[in-house]
Amino acid sequence: EAQVTQNPRYLITVTGKKLTVTCSQNMNHEYMSWYRQDPGLGLRQIYYSMNVEVTDKGDVPEGYKVSRKEKRNFPLILESPSPNQTSLYFCASSLQDGGEQYFGPGTRLTVT
Amino acid sequence: GENVEQHPSTLSVQEGDSAVIKCTYSDSASNYFPWYKQELGKGPQLIIDIRSNVGEKKDQRIAVTLNKTAKHFSLHITETQPEDSAVYFCAAERGSNYQLIWGAGTKLIIKP
Numbered sequence: 001e002a003q004v005t006q007n008p009r010y011l012i013t014v015t016g017k018k019l020t021v022t023c024s025q026n027m028n029h030e031y032m033s034w035y036r037q038d039p040g041l042g043l044r045q046i047y048y049s050m051n052v053e054v055t056d057k058g059d060v061p062e063g064y065k066v067s068r069k070e071k072r073n074f075p076l077i078l079e080s081p082s083p084n085q086t087s088l089y090f091c092a093s094s095l096q097d098g099g100e101q102y103f104g105p106g107t108r109l110t111v112t
Numbered sequence: 113g114e115n116v117e118q119h120p121s122t123l124s125v126q127e128g129d130s131a132v133i134k135c136t137y138s139d140s141a142s143n144y145f146p147w148y149k150q151e152l153g154k155g156p157q158l159i160i161d162i163r164s165n166v167g168e169k170k171d172q173r174i175a176v177t178l179n180k181t182a183k184h185f186s187l188h189i190t191e192t193q194p195e196d197s198a199v200y201f202c203a204a205e206r207g208s209n210y211q212l213i214w215g216a217g218t219k220l221i222i223k224p
Contacts, residue, residue: 004155042118042201042214043156058211090155098144098210103155 002027004104006091012110013081021076021107023091031094032074033058033101034066036087043090049074081111114139116204118215126223131192133200133218136184141207145178145185150199150217159200160187189220197222 004025013019025032033048035058045058049068063085065077074093078085088108092101118135125131137145143164148156162169162176162185169176173192178185185204189196199219203212 040121040216042116042216043203044214045211048211056209092155098205100146100158100161101156101212103157105153105155 002102004091004093004102006089006104006107008107009105010108012112014112015082016080019078019081019109021078021089021091021109023074023076023104024072025074025091025093025102026072027093027095027102028071029093029095029102030071031096031099032068033092034064034074034076035090035092036060037090037106038087046076046089081109083111085109086111114204114206114213116202116213116215118202118218120218121216122219122221124221124223125192127192127194129192131189131196131220133187133202133220134184135186135202135204135215136182137204137213138183139204139207139213140183142204142213143207144205144210145176146203146212147174147176147187148201148203150201152198156201192220192222194222194224196220 007022030051034046035043044060047066049055091104094101116137146161149159150156173190175188199217201217202215
């Protein structure tokens with residue numbers, strides 16, 4: 001089944017404790033992206049990647065890191081999480097930039 | 113900066129009636145306008161999209177219209193059904209780097 005998977009689905013952590021949210025797609029898509037979703041603000045892009053080893057900042061990259069060492073994986077790293085990073089995070093992939101994006105099921109992160 | 117405004121934030125309609133959600137965008141270079149549906153607990157899913165060389169596109173009960181001069185586009189759902197209840201997001205492609213700018217979302221409630 002073609003899909004985007006994210007892990008974990010739910011995470012509660014404390015300020016400053018490094019964490020990684022994994023994202024994997026099995027559709028051989030070149031383009032991958034991370035979004036955060038907050039009430040009243042819609043989806044805001046954090047980082048995106050056009051291909052392996054090619055990443056770029058989105059609209060809200062501060063406090064986040066990403067890497068794209070393999071085509072299928074695009075992990076999101078929070079080196080020192082803060083409470084303002086409490087949010088619902090989505091990973092998405094598409095065959096090409098500008099095409100239909102396929103979203104993962106989301107990761108709800110709470111930072112206390 | 114570039115933005116997409118989406119209205120209304122909540123829309124409640126009687127089952128069988130029509131629903132209309134409207135978006136306006138600011139980037140005159142935008143050429144691609146997708147609509148995504150997000151069901152509870154899931155990631156957004158593309159339901160219809162339109163490119164700037166087309167004024168209207170239909171797919172069964174859903175249609176999208178685009179007015180490039182006025183920089184607004186709308187989603188129309190006819191004969192609404194309970195399964196149409198969801199949050200709907202519009203987006204516009206950013207002309208400078210082809211990334212999407214998202215509206216804040218509309219929660220559509222279908223009353224039985």
